[in-house]
Amino acid sequence: xxxxxxxxRYLVKRTGEKVFLECVQDMDHENMFWYxxxxxxxxxxxxxxxxxxxxxxxxxxxxYSVSREKKERxxxxxxxxSTNQTSMYLCASSLIRTDGxxxxxxxxxxxxxxx
Amino acid sequence: xxxxxxxxxxxxxxxxxxxTLSCTYxxxxxxxxLFWYKQPPSRQMILVIRQEAYxxxxxxxxxxxxxxQKAAKSFSLKISDSQLGxxxxxxxxxRARFxxxxxxxxxxxxxP
Numbered sequence: 001x002x003x004x005x006x007x008x009r010y011l012v013k014r015t016g017e018k019v020f021l022e023c024v025q026d027m028d029h030e031n032m033f034w035y036x037x038x039x040x041x042x043x044x045x046x047x048x049x050x051x052x053x054x055x056x057x058x059x060x061x062x063x064y065s066v067s068r069e070k071k072e073r074x075x076x077x078x079x080x081x082s083t084n085q086t087s088m089y090l091c092a093s094s095l096i097r098t099d100g101x102x103x104x105x106x107x108x109x110x111x112x113x114x115x
Numbered sequence: 116x117x118x119x120x121x122x123x124x125x126x127x128x129x130x131x132x133x134x135t136l137s138c139t140y141x142x143x144x145x146x147x148x149l150f151w152y153k154q155p156p157s158r159q160m161i162l163v164i165r166q167e168a169y170x171x172x173x174x175x176x177x178x179x180x181x182x183x184q185k186a187a188k189s190f191s192l193k194i195s196d197s198q199l200g201x202x203x204x205x206x207x208x209x210r211a212r213f214x215x216x217x218x219x220x221x222x223x224x225x226x227p
Contacts, residue, residue: 035214035217042119042121042218042220043215043217045215045216048214058214088158104162106160106161108158108159109158109159
């Protein structure tokens with residue numbers, strides 16, 4: 001089974017702190033994604049990566065950056081956390097397939113609270 | 116840009132009954148893929164069912180089936196013989212070039 005793990009289930013940080021959210025997948029997937037989930041808004045894509053050291057902005061990249069130094073690990077970085085970044089953060093991974101059956105596998109999520 | 120709309124924030128169903136969750140989407144593409152994901156209270160999202168737009172036949176997975184109306188850009192999920200374990204948030208999603216576009220979700224409650 002594909003396993004996507006995230007470093008923390010719950011995290012509390014203060015405004016202005018630098019925050020690192022880590023995600024690791026064990027199935028050699030090329031694609032990795034970071035979403036944030038907010039009530040009434042569903043999931044919104046922050047960043048994705050389709051290869052090591054490659055990254056692309058999603059729909060809401062402002063205030064975030066990412067790092068992918070190894071294929072299995074994708075990090076989301078909040079350079080200076082703000083209260084409006086309080087949210088649930090979900091990591092996902094998928095294979096690159098030409099038939100479109102690139103199901104995304106999700107981690108358990110990290111509930112981040114910024115005070 | 117593609118958008119996905121789920122007009123039912125909450126739905127409830129009696130155990131063993133059938134419920135249909137609605138989803139509409141907007142796209143200018145002709146070939147695409149649609150998904151329904153389930154997020155139980157434990158928060159791990161899992162795939163329920165997927166549909167390729169070029170296939171006319173509606174996808175089915177055990178008690179879960181879809182009603183895909185391409186011209187109307189509608190993609191509803193039908194859950195038959197509802198079980199207590201079906202209680203969750205359900206998200207409709209459209210596969211964009213990279214990543215997914217998700218709807219806002221429908222919270223399904225199953226009453227015993």
